[in-house]
Amino acid sequence: MNRIDRLSAILIQLQGKKIVKAAEIAERFDISLRTVYRDVRALQEAGVPVGAEAGTGYYLVEGYHLPPIMFNREEAAALLTGEKLMAQLSDHSNRKQFSNAMQKIRAVLRGNEKDFLESLEENIAVVNRRPPTGDEFPNRFLSDIQHSLGRHLILEMDYFALHTEVLTHREVEPIGIMYMTNYWYLIGWCRLRHGYRNFRMDRIKNLSVTDISYDRSRHITLKEYIDKYSETEAKPYEIRVRFPQAFARRIGDQKFYYGMVEEQVVGNCVEMTFLCTWLDWFGRWLLTWGKHVEVIAPGELSEHMKLLAKEIQEHYL
Missing domain, CATH: 1.10.10.10 (Winged helix-like DNA-binding domain superfamily/Winged helix DNA-binding domain)
Incomplete structure (x- = not known):
């Protein structure tokens, strides 16, 4: 340059x-x-x-502004790619805001850049294999959370924890948001649990931004949280299981809720790979498929399935 x-x-x-x-x-x-x-x-x-x-x-100095900025072709292409990503990997609120921003950006492009984007648009695709969020969890709170972060305002929300399957009311002092393993997470100090927690945004049932501010300097930064808790939190297991091909179709979108990251045909079976932290929670889901599932790895899950099967047998005896 x-x-x-x-x-x-x-x-x-x-x-x-x-x-x-x-x-x-x-x-x-x-x-x-x-x-x-x-x-x-x-x-x-x-x-x-x-x-x-x-x-x-x-x-x-306050009051000084540049004239309107023009984008070159490469910058416009990068923005188009960002729009495609946001359309699939963001929530409903942020997706709408980004689309509005892109309309304003397109309006200031030169004619040849507009033509370039139109010819490029149909040739970029982002495929999202995550199941759509139902009405129960609207997944439209990212913009509100960003507002609370910028203004240092406390959040109130009803949150459904997958591992306990319990809906609880929380007051949270947010310290950041991050995108990880195909989901957006809110990171913050939970007043109910008296500690830092991460909340998957598509598990939030209701959320509101209060007018109560909190002291941001009392908390660690998002980077400090990631550095500290990534070492202490439980690492996810890589789980591989096989279903008969004809039976695998019955699973439908459930596999995505349990962390499926890959599937492939192996002989007459479909082998699925999952990333999951809680073996007990995952194992209880596998029980619903009876003898139609084979655990390939890890060995700990195979042993845990024996315990769960014995628990069920003793219950009905």
């Missing part, structure tokens, strides 16, 4: 945040801090009102 293009990009970066650290600029453009200082000085000499706070970063 030549210097003129870099100066323009730095100016756009400055307009995108209240304060931008010199280290952020250096990292983005892979330049030294000394070069950053020279570039900022060049912008100031050109009449751009760039202010600086010692030890904090640079900012644009």
